Amino acid sequence: MNSQRPAAVLFDMDGTLVDSEKVWEIALHELAAWAGGTLSPEARAAMVGGSMKSSMRIFREDLGQPDRPEEADVKWLTSRVFNLFREGLVWRPGAAELLRAVKKAGMPTALVTSTGRILVEAALDTLGRENFDVVVCGDEVTMPKPDPEPYRTAAALLGVPIEQCVAIEDSPTGVASALASGAVVLAVPAELELPATDGVHLRRSLVGVDPAYLTQLLITQRLLQPEH
Template sequence: MAARCLGAGRIGGVRLPKEAPLSSPHPAAVLFDMDGTLVDSEKLWDVALQELAAVYGGALSEAARQAIIGTSMADAMRIVHDDLGQPQRDPQASADWISARILDLFRTGLRWRPGALALLRAVRAAGIPTALVTSSGRPLVEVALDTLGRDSFDAVVCGDEVGEAKPHPEPYLTAAKLLGVPVERCVAIEDSPTGVASALAAGAAVLAVPAEVPLPPTDGVHQVESLTTADLELLAALLDR
């Protein structure tokens, strides 16, 4: 697996002030999910998925759309085909169609989730290592990094660069390994049940910020309505629980 490690120091072209690393009570690293957590991209996926369903002569049900959130591309296409009653369709052909369409949408319509940019900036300014841990594939992530900032993360783990996707713990274990930190000293920030399950299974502390799918109360998971209420003190407190 070959996740790309990126430098630190800028977010969106703005150089951040250098500060001394925080003391041990603070996270060894903060691991950010992308879709629905940092950027409001799930609505763009809605557009692409419904367009694909229309190409196939149908409409995607709300239940199927909810089930897709946080899954790998291969699993998403299987859900789409089954929901449309067309399980014989080629998952790779559908994935290629979706990938091309979502790339266009990402180039023109990607927006930050409330509070996400401010929290990312605070973490980077404090000298805490960061990783982007996403189910999206590398080509899409490369487009998203134009918005997120290519120097915003010390490591990037994409869904097509791991053997097992979320909810398997491999993505988060891989991120901690790339950063050279113990995963149990990391805080993962997620929005979906699939992502939360992955982070918990890896052993990270989890901050959940539901976007498109409600999250049930879960042991070991702290929920906030928006990242506008999250700060460094909250992230540190999660490790003491």
Template sequence: MLFDMDGTLVDSEKVWDIALHELAAHAGGKLSEGARLAMIGSSMASSMRILREDLAQPDRDEAADVAWLTRRVEELFAEGLVWRPGALELLRAVRAAGLPTALVTSTGRRLVEVALDTLGRDNFDVVVCGDEVSAPKPDPAPYRTAADLLGVPIEACVAIEDSPTGMKSAVASGAAVLAVPAELELPPTDGVHLRESLEGVDPGFLAAVLASATA
């Protein structure tokens, strides 16, 4: 099992929303709705590029902005994260069934370590962070890396995602994909099983998703 984090397991996109708008204000500007939506599921580098373009400040110091944003999100993560509907129950069921499980996120390791205080370190055999892969989502590298570390063929994995960027990564990796929208509407996509929430999803349901993908 391969789980995305932000927007899939926990409602952390709202935390990022607060911090990114604060960063834009700190820069003397205002983040547009379109730019914020374009950042969902993307890497830190892509988000900072979108920010600079949106604020018309192409010469902003990316390293300084990343450091500012990371500190602020770390503070917000430390206050606790809210689980998405059905996510904790599914994760517990997957672990109880003994299924190899990975967290596959675009978020950097420093922030993931804080988030794991909510998620539970023992809930994952492998954690793949956005700053530890050769290329971030939508590249398939994060999911393929996770499957390799688990020792499971990617074709035998189900990836759970909430964003178009994450869906592209998971589909390209060769995993079966279950997508549950959070902040963005997800279009019907070949090879992707769409569901409104993770409520009612259990290992049996995931087995059916995998079977339909390999049929």
């Protein structure tokens, strides 16, 4: 085994592996219409990569209905997104190829997402359950993204040091979580532009990314951060 290669590869889901943010877009706008309002582009952008709880708070504030009961909205949204997920999800460019290559190379993998377990189970019909050694969902952690807990939880479940993992993300919220966890971060923007950030490796897509590229990212990061 190559000791220099990542101890594990930690994948975000929505916007990173699959184009599911567009599915959320459909459902959220339908929910807003059902609630008698219209969701603003700014509010929708603020939800990308966030947890259900934070998204619903933004939703209520944007519609000017801060006291709107959350439970019914979450139930409706979950049901609608579940059905849309079951219809099939579209892979992001290069994502399926990278996932297959990482698995073929024998590198441990984790799916680390802000999405709840019931929806992740539907998405795994597209992603393939066999592709992930560990799955960490947004409703299974105390502090969701942008807190580092989801990524640290994944590394702990895999039994590997987070500093030797590569996390792949697409949103500011997810990047903040991965970076704070101590992982090496590869960011590929989807719905939102990502600013240049120290410690974050930016690419336009996952096309051409393979295990050798991820290994080089880890080596580069080690050279930039020599041991004390």
